Amino acid sequence: MTSTATVGDLVSQPYKYGFITDIETEKIAKGLSEDVVRLISAKKKEPAFLLDFRLRAYRQWLQMEEPDWASLGHPPIDYQEIIYYAAPKQQEKKASLDEVDPKLLETFDKLGIPLSEQKRLSNVAVDAVFDSVSIATTYREKLAESGVIFCSISEAVKDHADLVEKYLGTVVPGNDNYFAALNSAVFSDGSFVFIPKGVACPMELSTYFRINSGDTGQFERTLIVAEEGASVSYLEGCTAPMFDTNQLHAAVVELVVLDDASIKYSTVQNWYAGDENGKGGIYNFVTKRGQCRGDRSHISWTQVETGSAITWKYPSCVLQGADSVGEFYSVALTNNRQQADTGTKMIHVGPRTRSTIVSKGISAGHSSNSYRGLVQIGPKAVGARNYSQCDSMLIGDQAAANTYPYIRSQQPDASIEHEASTCRISADQLFYLQSRGIAFEEAVSMMVSGFCRDVFNQLPMEFAAEADKLLALKLEGSVG
């Protein structure tokens, strides 16, 4: 081919968030034990119920085995080599941003998430999490006016203990799976959102996770509750510096939605993915689950997964309430030696529940990209409906695209439709676009974003363009 760039070259753009912030950090010693769990709880001055929750989970974790059913391969993780708590050295969370270490503010500036009053995004409230702790949350007062609580989960434990106790662990129990149990034992921080009855959250909420330390695991926990008739749109973003060792990230996200309420949860995941030989990068083992407890409730997951050496993630919906709706829109892009095993579970329990799954996997380089999903229609889900569409785009003949949809039904009066297809960027399509004056890179980017359009359309406006650019960057160097 005459083009100097190949689509293959296009996918390998240097990771631009790989810098390390030089800041003094308070870390506890490596390793995990009951004492460590107690120490984390003590550092956070937690009430007894939470320590109990952690200890129960820890004891159960000890009995469990790391799951091996996903299409993933990695050297064994030594859980005693990980630091379970690291926090930038500064006193208690600051009352005002002026008191936050300027280095931290600068870090988030560099990541494109300005926190200061002058520069912050006008219609998005941000909770910034650095290693194990939340360092700032913007617009809290404004949100409080409408009764919305948006703060770090540590603060919520102090200020809204009753709510945390009522909901924490009710969607993802402490012993749900290996990584969720680990998270329940050692989680450090994360976001808490509470939208009271009848309130439509007046702005987008966003949490930005930054791993900075090289030997620290990140175990954040997010809990979002939307009471009757409430609604919120929430977005999380993630980056990490480039280290040539692997860091473990095992998060848990729980969503609770009551009657007529809705949560839209979007993720743009751009953890460091390791280098082209697979050295370094984040191991991302995440449990995300939402429960549509109320009638006519609605949960929508949108994810754009471009980073991590390994992604193991199945944002799910338990559709309990009658007429509740679950949605999953996903773009997962893997390149080099990245491995992703991701998908969703739609558990239809209540009558007339509906779910939609749209998954777009793009595999390039030597990567492996699997969709794994479950659609389960229980005996009481009369009139339930599911539609799933799983498309794979392969770039080069060294990448793997796998599709494993599990479909189970026990309800005759329900209908399930699943479709899957594969495609590639063909040389003919590229030539056609080029022959109309469109540069190679732009042609690839147009086709990839065309492939992902159904998913990008679901992202909040501010982030859709970002996602488009991110994919184009990640694809640099791989077609051809």
Place this chain on the structure above:
Amino acid sequence: MVAASLSTPPVAAARSGWTTALLAAAPGATGADALAATRRRAAEALQAIPLPSRRDEAWRFTDVSALTALSPSLLEASAAEMPAAADGSLRLVLDGQGDPLEGLALPEGIEPISGEALEELLGQVLTATGSDQLWPVLLNGAIASRVLALRVSGTIAPTLELVSETGTAAGVLPLRLLLVLEPEASVEVLQVHRSAGANLTSVVLEARLGEGATLRHGLLAPGHDAGCLLATLAVEQATGSTFRSVSAHGGWALGRLEPRLVQREGAALSGLKALQLADGRQISDTHSQMVFAGPDGRLEQLHKAVADGQGRSVFNGAVQVPRAAQRTDAAQLSRNLLLSDRARIDTKPELEIVADDVRCAHGATVSRLQLDELFYLQSRGIAADQAARLLLRGFCEEVLQELPAAARPWQPLASLLGEGRP
């Protein structure tokens, strides 16, 4: 995950006890014939592994307790009534003991394989398709003391009809079949396996297709709700060959069909059309696997399933397209009818691809009969239940009418739906 370390020895012992008892009941593999070595190896392997359980991904939804409820002995041959063979059909009756070829004149182009040739060929396709360590194949290998092995060259006019009828007798009937199609050979083969009682039909067919060969294959297996069927279909295809299989099974306490195909160098055509039915407390299961080991291969697969009563239908359709298999064109569709609120459907189409220039698609649907179709019939004066029966028949016939003509005397639809049975 948690359960893995908790398997209690007494249960495991009791389960493999069934296997041990069956092996004890089978005549010892002392001979020096082609099968003896296979039998010894299979018996050893079989005893080293536990019975399939829900912990195995391949048996996750398929309970084998109906199988272990059967008498762990070899089935005594019994005379059974069969419909007269259709015109143009050459019927071989398999009872696991007698020689099905005795007293028969094979048409020109078909000859038995024996001696060293058999020793060399037997098990090759099982290995090539990765089927040699499957539990049903090991079970069959450990107890089958006969093999029907045929070599086919040229175009064979009559349909080879391979029939077994276990009737009401108790025990296990092992059947081992080997077909070798020379290049450009063409033949139609129909397997019929019937049961009327608490017994197991264990059948393993190996088929090897030379370049440009064509095998039209049919399998009709109407069962009994105390009976079990474990059927493996291992097929290795050379370039330019065509394998088209039409299968229908149903009515078994446990009926499991495992078609495992490999296109050795790609550039072949594989067709799988299947229907399976589960009513009462029956389990109907198909685990198919298609491997394209070379470029330009094609697969057309349609799998249909009906679950009624408290029946359970399981389908797992794996398609593997490795890097060597550029320009593969694979289409798979799983269509499922769930007719009762106590029945269950589990379906999982699986695609594994490492080649960029391919067209692979799969689809799956699960629903009851289409309301608008029902309504259309009702609006023409047909009663609801009759309309439902008509639509169900239509759903089944799409597959059944593609069975070889030799299947007609067996009344495929009526026998599968259990009609006309006492």
Place this chain on the structure above:
Amino acid sequence: MIRPDAPVLLEIRDLQARVEDQPILKGVSLTIRAGEIHAVMGRNGSGKSTLSKVLAGHPAYTVTGGSVHYRGEDLLALEPEQRARLGLFLGFQYPVEIPGVSNLEFLRVATNARRSGKGEEELDTFAFEDLVKERLQVVQMDPAFLERSVNEGFSGGEKKRNEILQMALLDPLVAVLDETDSGLDIDALRIVAGGVNHLAGPDNATLLITHYQRLLDVITPDYVHVMAAGRILRTGGKELALELEERGYDWVDAELAATERAPAEVV
């Protein structure tokens, strides 16, 4: 319109090319001046389509000899998109479907790429929509086509009209139209030909590739070239096309056999 003093737009000299290991073009020479309409005719496999692909820079074809100059510049050294930006347009025989990419966006990006090639300013979305609506008239296309994915699910005629729409937007200096008439019914053919005639002017040139006379009934060529076995066998005026129509291609075979025999005897 033949004007001997008009500037040369495209100068092809002894062009040779192969696809994989198969030589297809075996020495094609052709000079195209501004204002001219050329038609290249020939049977399937004669190398006509290869010529068009090589001119546009299709990666599957390798040039093994000869040269192509486009307004004095070495065309073969340019990427396909650079050629397009400089005003070379290829109308595809089989326009490619690109699912997910909206036709409107595609047309806008392409138009702006061409405009930047001409040193003009890019159009914003609104200005572009005005332009595209106006150009739609040329091919009598329904604006609904703009909302669909590029060529996806278009009928054969719709695809060809979409090609001419692109030509109308990109304002090429040299338009190479590869079998633009194939798969068109008579009405669609008239619309497409009308578009081509409308766009042809004294400053640009058109190279039609076809094997039927019927396109030349509606677009009158200044020159007709007959291609066979990778060469231009004969060049004439529009009457040559009529001769082909009348006598068929058999005489081409005879002539070809004669020319082939000569070197064979030398060997």
